[in-house]
Amino acid sequence: MSEHIFPIVYAGNIQYFQLLMKHKDHILFDGNEHFVKQTYRNRTEIYGANGKLSLIIPLEKRRERTPMKKVKIAYHENWQKHHFKSLSSAYRSSPYFEYYEQDFAPFYTEKKYEYLVDFNMDFLQTIFRLLNDNIDVNYTAEYKEVEGLDLRSSLTPKTRLTAGFDSVKYTQVFESKEGFIPNLSILDLLFNEGPNAISFL
Numbered sequence: 001m002s003e004h005i006f007p008i009v010y011a012g013n014i015q016y017f018q019l020l021m022k023h024k025d026h027i028l029f030d031g032n033e034h035f036v037k038q039t040y041r042n043r044t045e046i047y048g049a050n051g052k053l054s055l056i057i058p059l060e061k062r063r064e065r066t067p068m069k070k071v072k073i074a075y076h077e078n079w080q081k082h083h084f085k086s087l088s089s090a091y092r093s094s095p096y097f098e099y100y101e102q103d104f105a106p107f108y109t110e111k112k113y114e115y116l117v118d119f120n121m122d123f124l125q126t127i128f129r130l131l132n133d134n135i136d137v138n139y140t141a142e143y144k145e146v147e148g149l150d151l152r153s154s155l156t157p158k159t160r161l162t163a164g165f166d167s168v169k170y171t172q173v174f175e176s177k178e179g180f181i182p183n184l185s186i187l188d189l190l191f192n193e194g195p196n197a198i199s200f201l
Contacts, residue, residue, distance in 0.1 A: 003028050008068060008120045010057060011044040011127070011185045014168070014201070021201045024135045031069035031117045041068065042116055044185040048090045051178045055083045057116065071116045084108035087187065094173050096194035103130060104187075127186055131198045168200045 004023040008031055009016060020027065035041060042057040058079055060072040084105065091097040103126055113119035128135050167182040170193050189197045 005030050007033065007039070007041055008117050008124070009040040009044075010042055010055075010116075010120050011123055011187050012040060013045065013183050013185055014189055015183050016040070017127075017131075017186050018201050020135060021133065021198075024133070027135065028138050029121070031067070033068050034065045035062070035068050035071045041120070042071075044187070046087065046090050046185050047172050047174055047178075047181055047188050048086065049174060049177075051174075052181055052184070053086060053090070055086055057083075057119070059116065069115065069117045072114055073116050073119060075112065080108040080112075091173060091187075091191040094191040097191045099194060100130060100190060127190070130190060131201075132195070133198060170200060 003026050004019075005028050006016075006020065008029050012020075042059060043054050046053050046055060056079075058074040058077060060074045062071060087104070087108075088097070107119070107123060107126075111119075111122075113122075169180055169182075170189065172180060172188065172192055186197075189200060193200060
């Protein structure tokens, strides 16, 4: 059976999670790839009062072609406070924000990670647990080419939705103001649909 390579992202979007669920028995997460700028590796997109809002984790300066596992988070600005405030403002009135708040708050109010990959993987594993879906977390030992699905160079903020993506519709907090926005962070789906979120994936 072919293996499927997934980049290690910050609260991946719905398409990312749809693909995870579809291929979950043969997934490798890649911490050995070179970090790519302006991708979901250090950003996620939520639905704010004025539409789509990007939350970006600032990073320490690094050399070109730095392996993902060696990329360090910068703390010269209080991005954790900003991200949590943005999430609270966007989803406080959603049906399930308070239900999940205690699961995500420590990432912004208590914990400090040196490496981006560690923050992202702990965050992703928290989401897996809340979705009540067991995904085996296995990592590449080195950068490798694969015969199966390779998402390391796709699913970027600049690319359109890929063919076959099921843009499921659910109720969003600001939908009546800005309309439905597809393929946002999995957090948007969780806070709006709660335990039923897995059925949309």
